[in-house]
Amino acid sequence: MxxxxxxxxxxxxxxxxxxxxxxxxxxxxxxxxxPLGIGIAASNLGSQVNRDIETPTIGVVLSAEETENLLATRTRLSRNLGSKFLPELMVLNGLQGDEAGIIAKLDSDKSINAILSGTLEKPVLTGSERDVSQWRGKITLLAETALSQPAAVEVETRLVGQTGSxxxxxxxxxxxxxxxxxxxxxxxxxxxxxxxxxxxxxxxxxxxxxxxxxxxxxxxxxxxxxxxxxxxxxxxxxxxxxxxxxxxxxxxxxxxxxxxxxxxxxxxxxxxxxxxxxxxxxxxxxxxxxxxxxxxxxxxxxxxxxxxxxxxxxxxxxxxxxxxxxxxxxxxxxxxxxxxxxxxxxxxxxxxxxxxxxxxxxxxxxxxxxxxxxxxxxxxxxxxxxxxxxxxxxxxxxx
Incomplete structure (x- = not known):
């Protein structure tokens, strides 16, 4: 040997x-x-595949009445806009008014992109900068439609460094x-x-x-x-x-x-x-x-x-x-x-x-x-x- x-x-x-x-x-x-150009093209293709397979989910921390109203509004809008246009909504219980708990939930649960809290009139969207900027407009649309009011709803944002998702x-x-x-x-x-x-x-x-x-x-x-x-x-x-x-x-x-x-x-x-x-x-x-x-x-x-x-x-x-x-x-x-x-x-x-x-x-x-x-x-x-x-x-x- x-x-x-x-x-x-x-x-x-x-x-x-x-x-x-x-x-x-x-x-x-x-x-x-x-082959460097081929590698760059493959990387762009991989990013596109990643975007296609991603299923965004927004956690909801609102009162029972507002949560039910928001879910019904999403169902109604999805019929006209398509289910992929709006994020999935997941009801989270026990986190009302608990800012630290919301951040901890985002960090531990990789299936949630961001969390909506506060009220429909003054919603707060917590998440990474990428997710907040991506879903802020659609959350605004959901909140305004749920309230049935012409006045614009201003969504407050709270950024965290990185979420589990x-x-x-x-x-x-x-x-x-x-x-x-x-x-x-x-x-x-x-x-x-x-x-x-x-x-x-x-x-x-x-x-x-x-x-x-x-x-x-x-x-x-x-x-x-x-x-x-x-x-x-x-x-x-x-x-x-x-x-x-x-x-x-x-x-x-x-x-x-x-x-x-x-x-x-x-x-x-x-x-x-x-x-x-x-x-x-x-x-x-x-x-x-x-x-x-x-x-x-x-x-x-x-x-x-x-x-x-x-x-x-x-x-x-x-x-x-x-x-x-x-x-x-x-x-x-x-x-x-x-x-x-x-x-x-x-x-x-x-x-x-x-x-x-x-x-x-x-x-x-x-x-x-x-x-x-x-x-x-x-x-x-x-x-x-x-x-x-x-x-x-x-x-x-x-x-």
Whole structure:
């Protein structure tokens, strides 16, 4: 085992230095400029989807008579304006005149966007700045219609820093952004493992290495060398992005904070990218073991690429279904697990689950590498049962 690790380190150092100090690596670093526009478009699409699935709810803390009047007014207006035009109303009991209780309710109940209190003549809308500005006009419409008076009703607002509902929406946006970034980087970078292996197969370099070093060490070394190259590229791109954000004066406070906090979330992004890269890279090594020409590489890699998109869609669709069977399947399925787990990091605070997920992904990576080595030995090194049968046939027939 120690000898295999040492040999893998030698291969990794050889491939890593050869790639990093090559002229083509500079052009490789310019690659993300092209898919950057795609990433921005995907982010806008995710925001639109989030707006479409959001169901706003306003808590009502009024007298029994005014509450009944307000609910009847909403029902009447919904017939003409549509149910989606007006927010849902939820009656909250026991909070009349309790300002601290109203704020505590907003912070603890993620299903409520804002709370309407006071009276219909002098309503008070409590919530985050975003929710208050969004629903103030429609609450005014409801109050004026309920009072059946032409005079305008002035809605008093009371702002809080962040409600449970706004916090949940922010974490959902962080989860969507983390998943989109992971899939984009993985699909851009993982394919280089395949091209590197096929190139060395064509030049017969891989057979020379296999004569002196165990195949497991060669595959491990190549995989981690490409991972190191990918992390160097990501570090360069992140630095460029940080400099650009500082130059253009980005508003860092506007970034939704993930449940585990930004430092741990950033570390988990690196770890889950590494696992997603190793999983897909090990699969590409198996494809490279079977392919002998560039045309075969393209034919065999296309289903994997399409499958990776399906895996991403699975994890993306499970973001809002934490704890549901489909979300658990996305967490346990190795190829979707990194994307599903980074969404959990944005929305759930507990950390122990990430340790288990990383161990499970690492075990499955080793299984795929062993299978890829077996394929390589059978297809390139001509070892195994098929080769022995062929050799026996040649000795019997003399051919």
């Amino acid at each position: 120690i000898e295999t690790i040492r040999a893998a380190f030698v291969i990794a150092r050889r491939d890593f230095t050869a790639i990093i100090f090559s002229k083509s690596f500079f052009f490789f670093l310019l690659g993300p400029l092209f 706004s916090s949940e929406r922010g974490q959902l946006l962080t989860a969507q952004g983390g998943q989109a970034l992971l899939i984009l980087l993985t699909m851009i970078l993982a394919g280089m493992v395949l091209s590197n292996l096929v190139e060395e197969k064509t030049n017969k370099i891989i057979e020379i290495l296999a004569a002196a070093i165990p195949m497991d060490a060669i595959f491990l070394g190549k995989l981690f060398a490409m991972l190191g190259m990918a992390l160097v590229g990501i570090a360069v791109w992140s630095t460029m992005g940080l400099v650009g954000a500082l130059v253009f004066g980005a508003n860092w406070n506007a970034l939704p904070v993930p449940a585990v906090g930004w430092p741990i979330f950033g570390l988990l992004m690196v770890l889950y990218f590494s696992m997603a890269y190793l999983l897909l890279g090990s699969l590409f090594l198996g494809i490279g073991a079977m392919a002998t020409t560039v045309r075969e590489v393209q034919t065999l890699s296309m289903p994997v690429t399409m499958g990776q998109l399906l895996v991403f869609f699975l994890a993306y669709s499970a973001i809002t279904k934490l704890g549901h069977p489909v979300e658990w399947f996305a967490v346990l399925f190795p190829f979707s697990s990194p994307f599903a787990m980074i969404a959990r990091a944005a929305q759930m605070e507990n950390l122990w689950q990430h340790g288990l997920a990383l161990i499970w992904q690492a075990i499955f990576t080793m299984i795929i590498i062993r299978f890829s080595v077996m394929l390589f030995r059978r297809n390139v090194m001509k070892s195994g049962q098929a080769a022995r049968k062929k050799s026996l046939f040649a000795r019997v027939t003399g051919k």
